[in-house]
Amino acid sequence: MATFSTHILNSVNGTHFSDIDVKLFRCIKTDKNELIFHKKTDIGGRLKVSFDLNTKIVSEYEVQVFLPNDFYKNTKLEDMKKNINISYFSMRVSFNEPDITYHIPLIISPYGMSCWISR
Numbered sequence: 001m002a003t004f005s006t007h008i009l010n011s012v013n014g015t016h017f018s019d020i021d022v023k024l025f026r027c028i029k030t031d032k033n034e035l036i037f038h039k040k041t042d043i044g045g046r047l048k049v050s051f052d053l054n055t056k057i058v059s060e061y062e063v064q065v066f067l068p069n070d071f072y073k074n075t076k077l078e079d080m081k082k083n084i085n086i087s088y089f090s091m092r093v094s095f096n097e098p099d100i101t102y103h104i105p106l107i108i109s110p111y112g113m114s115c116w117i118s119r
Contacts, residue, residue: 002053003101004037008045008065011109016045021066024051026059027092033062053098065089065106065113072110089113 004024008017020041025033041047066088095102103118 001050002095002098003048003050004063005048005101005103006041006046006065007103007105008041008047009105009107010045011107016043017041017108018043018045020045020047020068021064022047023064023066024049025062025064026057027062028057028059036061048101053095055096055098060092060094063091063093063104065108067108086110086112091115 006022008020009015010017018041021038022041023038024036026036027033036051037049039047039049067086072085089106089108093102093104104115105118107114
């Protein structure tokens with residue numbers, strides 16, 4: 001079993017981002033991608049999920065991270081000089097080894113997301 005893990009931080013106030021929806025899809029060549037999991041981060045902003053990674057099927061995976069509805073509640077959009085809200089971030093990744101942990105921490109702000117691969 002492979003393991004996907006993340007730690008999500010809120011760059012606005014430096015806190016852990018709890019209760020964030022995270023989805024992982026296997027991208028296949030049909031009209032609909034296969035949902036691997038849909039989970040929420042814990043109170044510490046962390047998520048760790050094991051899943052079956054079939055390396056015989058060459059495919060990409062899509063990670064979707066959904067911002068909470070009230071993320072922009074205390075943000076003055078006129079101060080940001082923006083008239084747009086981001087509702088979720090998505091990234092495509094390839095997992096190549098079936099029995100390791102893939103740790104992808106994220107820092108989320110009203111302007112965007114930063115991520116990296118950690119071991």
